[in-house]
Amino acid sequence: MTAARTVVVHPDAEGLAVTTGARLLLHVLDAQAVRSPVHVVLTGGTVGIRLLTEASQNPLRDLVDWSDVHVWWSDERFVTADDGERNALQAREALLDALPLPPGNVHEMPAARPEDPSFGPDEAAAEHAAELARYAPAGAAAPVFDVVLLGMGPDMHVASLFPGHPARDAAGSPTVGVHNSPKPPPSRVSLTFEAINGAREVWVVAAGAEKAEAVAAALAGDPVSSAAHVHGTERTLWLIDAAAAGRAAADG
């Protein structure tokens, strides 16, 4: 099932980040009222990390029962765990380290292991697929995510699923190893469309005029756009700023 899509345009990137950080916390609270545990998928990227910083300063964060929340990622840069490029490291610094999250609830995609050169993005993807399977309902490959957050690049990628790249349309697994990514770093691990599109809600976040063409293409359903292929089963939200919507901020 594909849910109807809603586009919410905020006047600027700051308003987008503040509101989406609050929206995320409220969404987790709402989900906790009806089920347990709650599975949240974070994204890297400019807005993806900024909204976490905003959430860390929001008093709603202390109303969430974090012991009941599992945190996953849409994709990861396949670098060492201490590399500042890691989406997970950035998310920890922006929010997660300040939360009473049990360590076992934070499911980072595996990092590169310099001591084991045979462990590459494909091996990391397979290891992470096994972790997802541990939390999946019977017969499924991944948990039913309550919400998947996705940034979008000007090149129309979401997660690490790049238009025209052979890994983009990987099927039969919730994860894929990405080699020779057009955006550095070249090695990555990503959720696949299959895993993303099993989520109850998918939220695409994007800000800035440099994203306007990509936003327009995705919303028009251009099949080249990876962002045009993602949706939630209950709701698909596009959370963008006026510039990404192709409008001047004053029109927002």
Ligand SMILES: O=C1O[C@H](COP(=O)(O)O)[C@@H](O)[C@H](O)[C@H]1O
């Ligand atoms: O490399 C990545 O980029 C995208 C988008 O980043 P942005 O800075 O243009 O917002 C991000 O969603 C993805 O998680 C990340 O690995």
